[in-house]
Structure formats: structure tokens, C-alpha cells
Amino acid sequence: MMNIDEQVELLMQGTEYGDEETKKNMTAELRQRLTESQKEGRPLRVYCGYDPTSTDLHLGHTISMRKLRQFQDLGHEVTFLIGSYTALVGDPSDKNKARPVLTQEQVASNAKTYAEQAFRVLDPQKTIVRYNGEWLSELSLLDLIRLGQNFTIQQFLARENFDKRLKSGEPVYLHETFYALMQGYDAVAMKTDVQIGGTDQLFNIIVAGRKLQEALGQRPLVGVICGILPGTDGVQRMSKSTGNIVPINSGADDMYGKLMSIPDAAMEKFMNLVTRWSPKEIETLLQELASGAMHPRDAKMKMSLEIVSIFYGEEQAQAAQEAFIKTFQKKEAPDELPEYKLQDGQTILDVILATNLAPSKAEARRLIEQKGVKLDGKTLENGAIPFPQKGVLQVGKRKYIKII
Numbered sequence: 001m002m003n004i005d006e007q008v009e010l011l012m013q014g015t016e017y018g019d020e021e022t023k024k025n026m027t028a029e030l031r032q033r034l035t036e037s038q039k040e041g042r043p044l045r046v047y048c049g050y051d052p053t054s055t056d057l058h059l060g061h062t063i064s065m066r067k068l069r070q071f072q073d074l075g076h077e078v079t080f081l082i083g084s085y086t087a088l089v090g091d092p093s094d095k096n097k098a099r100p101v102l103t104q105e106q107v108a109s110n111a112k113t114y115a116e117q118a119f120r121v122l123d124p125q126k127t128i129v130r131y132n133g134e135w136l137s138e139l140s141l142l143d144l145i146r147l148g149q150n151f152t153i154q155q156f157l158a159r160e161n162f163d164k165r166l167k168s169g170e171p172v173y174l175h176e177t178f179y180a181l182m183q184g185y186d187a188v189a190m191k192t193d194v195q196i197g198g199t200d201q202l203f204n205i206i207v208a209g210r211k212l213q214e215a216l217g218q219r220p221l222v223g224v225i226c227g228i229l230p231g232t233d234g235v236q237r238m239s240k241s242t243g244n245i246v247p248i249n250s251g252a253d254d255m256y257g258k259l260m261s262i263p264d265a266a267m268e269k270f271m272n273l274v275t276r277w278s279p280k281e282i283e284t285l286l287q288e289l290a291s292g293a294m295h296p297r298d299a300k301m302k303m304s305l306e307i308v309s310i311f312y313g314e315e316q317a318q319a320a321q322e323a324f325i326k327t328f329q330k331k332e333a334p335d336e337l338p339e340y341k342l343q344d345g346q347t348i349l350d351v352i353l354a355t356n357l358a359p360s361k362a363e364a365r366r367l368i369e370q371k372g373v374k375l376d377g378k379t380l381e382n383g384a385i386p387f388p389q390k391g392v393l394q395v396g397k398r399k400y401i402k403i404i
Contacts, residue, residue: 002074004034011070013279014063014272016199016227022206029222033193043076048196049132049186050118051083052110057117058245059255059307060229060238063273064196065121066310067226071194072126079128079190080118082111085136086186089179120248120311135189136182147181150215151208156180159203184208192221198228229273232258234266243363252312256320257398259304264296267303275306327398337402342387348373349383351403357395364395372396375403 002010008031017023037044048064065080072078087107115129139147156162156177165172180203187195187209195205202225210220228237231244238245246258262270271282285302288294301321308317340355349364352373358364365383367373373380376391390403 044193046194047079049081051087084131084133180208184212234263252316252320
């Protein structure tokens with residue numbers, strides 16, 4: 001059993017607040033809550049919200065889930081909140097323009113797979129799944145006005161992304177200011193002790209959530225603010241729009257290969273945000289890297305194996321590592337390949353999409369333009385032409401299929 005100091009170190013691992021004073025205050029408040037929880041025998045109420053704006057989750061989405069799992073393992077009550085109502089507004093926190101407003105039908109469709117994907121990280125037996133439409137749909141216009149009385153327009157306009165948009169002539173819509181009120185009210189409705197989110201949620205959690213709780217007679221929550229995971233380029237945040245994602249539903253081989261493609265400089269971020277390793281374990285590994293005792297490739301393989309094990313189990317992760325070594329380090333194609341029977345009139349693009357080697361036509365075109373599509377080792381440069389012949393089709397660095 002970890003002592004309180006060890007728990008605090010683990011739970012604050014990978015957190016970022018923008019300034020040391022806020023981090024210091026949140027760390028102190030978390031230590032106090034954990035101490036009280038232990039004395040009173042009452043688990044802390046912890047939650048993180050996820051807006052179902054798309055159907056699939058990637059590794060970046062799981063950073064906060066990993067933190068939720070840490071609280072679960074320490075015996076606390078964890079709620080996986082699906083933003084069935086906040087998704088209708090759209091979170092403006094990290095956007096340079098307004099998000100498109102989704103319909104209730106789109107949100108409901110997207111939400112179907114969220115909890116199932118989340119259970120790759122969370123313990124389904126210990127996870128409460130709720131939808132914020134439960135309480136937000138009950139708010140009246142008068143209720144919204146009263147919530148708004150706790151904030152000034154200046155507080156919203158001072159937010160970095162709103163300020164940038166105003167200066168560049170981009171509009172800031174009134175409904176976008178509602179988002180922070182709605183998320184803050186989520187914390188009130190669930191009597192939250194701890195809320196988890198990314199650095200893009202700093203205002204919504206530390207300002208809106210805490211302020212509304214205090215205004216409505218509750219003790220202000222502790223915000224555990226996680227760093228943002230970079231994508232496979234190691235620079236930009238992981239995002240479907242930039243194509244630098246590591247999907248969590250694409251298979252162990254694909255995940256392992258994508259993790260091995262990240263730059264060495266991004267490894268520390270991935271270790272801190274995605275693995276199950278303790279701060280001490282990470283520190284030891286980084287010291288071995290710095291001293292030259294461990295090669296960066298070996299450290300990355302160890303990290304990739306650990307992360308894939310979280311989502312697919314140790315057996316599949318080990319198999320993915322062995323396949324990677326055989327395919328890429330030894331430059332061999334896999335012995336056993338899935339097969340696809342070529343249909344009359346199919347183009348190269350048709351085959352790529354039919355075999356699910358790319359998620360969309362746009363992605364398939366991008367791979368072709370980047371010379372990432374090969375047939376029997378020969379680069380295919382025009383996706384619109386008929387598929388040339390039978391053989392082994394390679395798409396990207398890790399995907400192979402036998403065309404028969």
C-alpha cells in the first residue's frame with residue numbers, strides 16, 4: 001500500500017498547470033483530500049468528461065483515462081462522463097475557430113463506442129458511466145443566467161484562444177462561452193472531489209468548476225491537469241486532423257509500429273503520460289539513456305511493449321514486438337499474410353479501402369503521395385489506375401496483404 005506522499009507523486013505525475021504556484025496549490029489540496037479520505041474511509045469522487053465528437057479514440061484521449069485508472073487502483077470512485085450535452089455546444093478551449101454544432105443524433109451515435117473503448121484502460125467493474133444530459137437538460141434559462149452571474153465577459157475574452165481569434169478577426173460566438181458553465185455545472189451535479197482534464201481544460205476546471213462549486217455551497221474540487229500528448233511527429237498534439245495519431249482500436253501490430261516511429265525526444269513524454277510505470281521507474285530508465293547504458297531503440301521498444309500491453313495484453317504485445325523485429329529490423333515481410341481476392345475493375349485506391357489498409361480515401365491518397373504504397377517492393381504512384389497485378393501490397397511501414 002502506497003503512503004500518501006507516494007500517492008501524490010503518482011497522481012501528479014505528468015501534470016502541467018502553466019505556473020508553479022497553481023501546481024503547488026493543487027498538489028497541497030490533493031494531499032489534504034487523500035489524507036481525509038484515508039482517515040474517514042470515504043473514497044474520493046473523481047471524474048473526467050469526454051465529448052463524443054467523433055467515433056474513435058486515440059492514444060491522446062487515454063491520458064486522462066490512465067489517470068482515472070490510477071485513482072481506481074487506489075480505491076476511489078471514478079465516473080466516466082460522456083458529454084452528451086456539452087458535445088452539442090462544442091469545446092472551444094483548443095480551437096482557433098468555432099466547432100461545428102453536432103446534432104443529438106450524431107452525438108448519440110458517436111457515444112455508443114466510447115465507454116467500450118475506454119474499458120481498455122479503465123476497470124469496467126469499478127467505473128460509473130454517466131451522461132451529462134441527465135442534469136444539463138433540466139436547466140432552465142433562469143438557471144443558466146444565474147450560473148452566468150458568477151463570471152465576467154473579461155474572464156472569457158482573456159482566454160488565449162478567444163484573444164487570438166479576436167485579434168485575427170475570427171468571430172467568437174456567444175454559445176461558446178456556455179461550454180465552461182456547462183462543464184462547471186457537471187462538477188456541481190456530481191459533487192466532485194477531483195476532476196481530471198488536459199491543459200486545454202485549465203479554465204473550465206480550475207476557474208469555472210471550482211468557482212461554481214463554491215458559489216453553490218460545495219467545496220471546490222482539486223484539478224488534476226494532465227499534459228498534452230504529442231503525436232507521432234513528436235511535436236504537434238495528437239489529433240485526427242493532423243494525421244499523427246495512434247488509434248487504440250487498430251490492432252497491436254499497428255499500435256506497436258506507430259509507437260516505434262515517434263522521435264526519441266518524445267519518449268519521456270510518452271513514458272510519463274501513457275505507461276503504468278512509476279516516477280522512479282521512469283527516472284531510472286532516463287538515467288540509463290543519458291549515461292548510454294541503454295540504447296534509445298531498446299528504450300523505445302520497452303516503452304512500446306508496455307503501452308501495447310495496456311490495451312491488448314502482454315501476449316499480443318509480445319507478438320507485435322516480434323513481428324516488428326522480423327519485419328523492420330530484419331527487413332523481412334511477415335510469413336503469414338491475410339489475403340484479398342482482386343475484383344474486376346478495382347483501382348489501387350479501391351483495393352486499399354476494401355482491405356482496410358487506410359481509414360479513408362484521403363488518407364490513402366496521402367500515403368500514395370508520400371510513396372508509402374508498394375506492390376512487391378515497387379512504389380505505386382497513382383491511386384486512380386487499375387490495380388496492376390497480384391502480389392504483396394504494402395501500405396505504410398507496417399501493413400501488408402497478399403492480393404490474389
